[in-house]
Amino acid sequence: MNATPSLIVALDFDSDVSARSLVNRLAPGSCRLKVGKELFVRAGPSLVREWADAGWDVFLDLKFHDIPNTVASACRAAADLGVWMVNVHALGGPAMLAAARAAVDETPARRPLLTAVTVLTSHDETTLQAIGLQGTPAEAVGRLAALATRAGLDGVVCSPQEAALVRDHCGESFRRITPGVRPVGAALDDQRRIKTPAFAIAAGATDLVVGRPITRSADPAGAVEMILDEMRVTAGE
């Protein structure tokens, strides 16, 4: 895939009022929106449907991880909202990934992209040891990305540090969605495996997920523009 990389704004808000107020300050078409667990539990599917109907590409980031039948049903429900992308945890295993794939493929109208989270960007090698996963984060990401490829998913969520590895092993058309992105000087917050927007693009990320550096900025639209500029310069546009 040689399409222009996209910027996805993570809307981790505790109310639809705050989320709407942020979205109203963004230029439509400049970025995509990500609705995660907090906002979804607070505001519900109607907000997601409203933004999708208004033309926003919405990444519904609920990271499903359960038995195959439950995940398939949840994916079907997510697809019915008209979202652009939905995700599951690759740790759910091959049968769960295959069930999710089949469910999303049944979507009658606009079929969302289906991606799998590999190793969370808040995890480092010590965390992996604590939960019993062998090897480095990069090795675990490689194994989980291979599972996602075999199940026919559209891409994975990984740290920018593993974007190149995923591209090399899974192919150019397999999407690399990278959270854990921080412009130079921004706070790390609870992230561990982070890199700059320029690094992520140079490493082959296809979509950058950025939350707090934008949502907590006094000028969110300006923060989006700065990140997009850095992405464009690195991509040589």
Ligand SMILES: O=C(O)c1cc(=O)[nH]c(=O)n1[C@@H]1O[C@H](COP(=O)(O)O)[C@@H](O)[C@H]1O
């Ligand atoms: O699936 C995700 O989007 C995700 C995966 C991951 O490994 N790490 C990660 O931070 N995320 C999400 O990406 C966003 C990052 O937000 P900030 O840390 O504020 O930029 C949050 O909404 C996370 O839920």
